[in-house]
Every structure is written in C-alpha cells, then in structure tokens.
Amino acid sequence: MSRPRASGERRLDSFDRAILRILQRDNKTPQREIAGAVNLSAAAVQRRIAAMEAAGIIERNIAIVDTRALGMTITAIVEVHLTDERPPTVDGAKALFLAAPEVQQCYYVTGGISFVLVIVAGDMIEYEAISRRLFADNDAVASFRSLIALNRVKTGAEIRIA
Incomplete structure (x- = not known):
C-alpha cells in the first residue's frame, strides 16, 4: 500500500491556489463553476483537484456542523499538562485524545503546555464526566485547565492562500 505524498512534494501554481480558495469556502462548488472562475476547463479542474488530493494537499472533505443543532x-x-514529555506518555495521550469523539481538535504544543484540545459536550454534567475520564482520572495528566466558550465567533478551516 503506497502512502500519499507529502504536500510539500507538489508545487502549487496560481490555478491550484485559486481552486483551493474556492473549495475552502464551499467544497461542493460544481467543477464547471470553478472552471469558469479560474479560466480552466472543468476537466483540468477535476485533474488538479485529484492531483492535490493524491498529494495530500487536500486532506479530506468535511461538513462543519452547527454543534447547537445537535444539542452540544x-x-x-x-x-x-502531562506529567512528562517522554514519547510513551505523549503517544498514549495522543491515542486517548484521538479516540475520544468529544475531542474536536487536538494540538500537541510547545510553551509549557502539552496539549490544547477543543471539546464539545451537551451540558456541564456531560463535560464533567468527559474531563474526569480524559484528565482527572488519567495518571499521565499533571493538570488541566478548561476555558468554556461563551460565544462561537468564528469556526471553519479556511486558510489564507496567497
């Protein structure tokens, strides 16, 4: 089984960048519409999108769901903060956080904190159970601090493409 090439192995030209800008806003934009916007044929757009997917530049296509609609x-x-930064401790935490469906985003970071997570829950009782399971009852976690969002100002994954 071959693994996808790293995104750095394919150079992006101005057409690729224009296509990516459109796809980030709405990845369901018809290819003929993208083609018209970037002055290429629909077939050329399709080939470029397929090549960017194969190269790992486009990692996946997802839907961003309003968590409130799901009662979250x-x-x-x-x-x-982990107890230590040894590979077995870090790898165990990564695996735990990756497997937890409540964890929407997980970043292994520098600066005195081991991880920053974004977690969604239905209510505070549910969040308490999640925090106990992932952090308080976890011997690898030295401490954790929760910041509860008051308002979701911006979400999405759109990256500025020059």
Whole structure:
C-alpha cells in the first residue's frame, strides 16, 4: 500500500491556489463553476483537484456542523499538562485524545503546555464526566485547565492562500 505524498512534494501554481480558495469556502462548488472562475476547463479542474488530493494537499472533505443543532451547547478549550514529555506518555495521550469523539481538535504544543484540545459536550454534567475520564482520572495528566466558550465567533478551516 503506497502512502500519499507529502504536500510539500507538489508545487502549487496560481490555478491550484485559486481552486483551493474556492473549495475552502464551499467544497461542493460544481467543477464547471470553478472552471469558469479560474479560466480552466472543468476537466483540468477535476485533474488538479485529484492531483492535490493524491498529494495530500487536500486532506479530506468535511461538513462543519452547527454543534447547537445537535444539542452540544458546551465548547471547552482545554490546556493539558502531562506529567512528562517522554514519547510513551505523549503517544498514549495522543491515542486517548484521538479516540475520544468529544475531542474536536487536538494540538500537541510547545510553551509549557502539552496539549490544547477543543471539546464539545451537551451540558456541564456531560463535560464533567468527559474531563474526569480524559484528565482527572488519567495518571499521565499533571493538570488541566478548561476555558468554556461563551460565544462561537468564528469556526471553519479556511486558510489564507496567497
């Protein structure tokens, strides 16, 4: 099984960048519409999108869901300090956080904090159970701090493409 090439192995030209800008706003934009916007044929757009997917530049296509529509009213940003930064400790934490469906985003970071997580929950009772399971009852976690979001000002994954 071959693994996808690293995104740095394919150079992006101005057409690729224009296509990516459109796809980031709405990845369901018809290819003929993209083609018209970037002055290429629909077939050329399709080939370029397929090549960017194969190269790992486009990692995946997702839907951003309004968590409130699912009754997920709590969004917590959590700073996690591990007991140590040895590979087995870090790898165990990564695996735990990756497997937890409540964890929407997880970043292994520098600056005195081990991880920053974004977690969603239905209510504070549910969040307490999640925080106990992932942090308080976890011997690898030295401490954690929860920041509860008051308002979701911006979400999405759009990256500025020059």
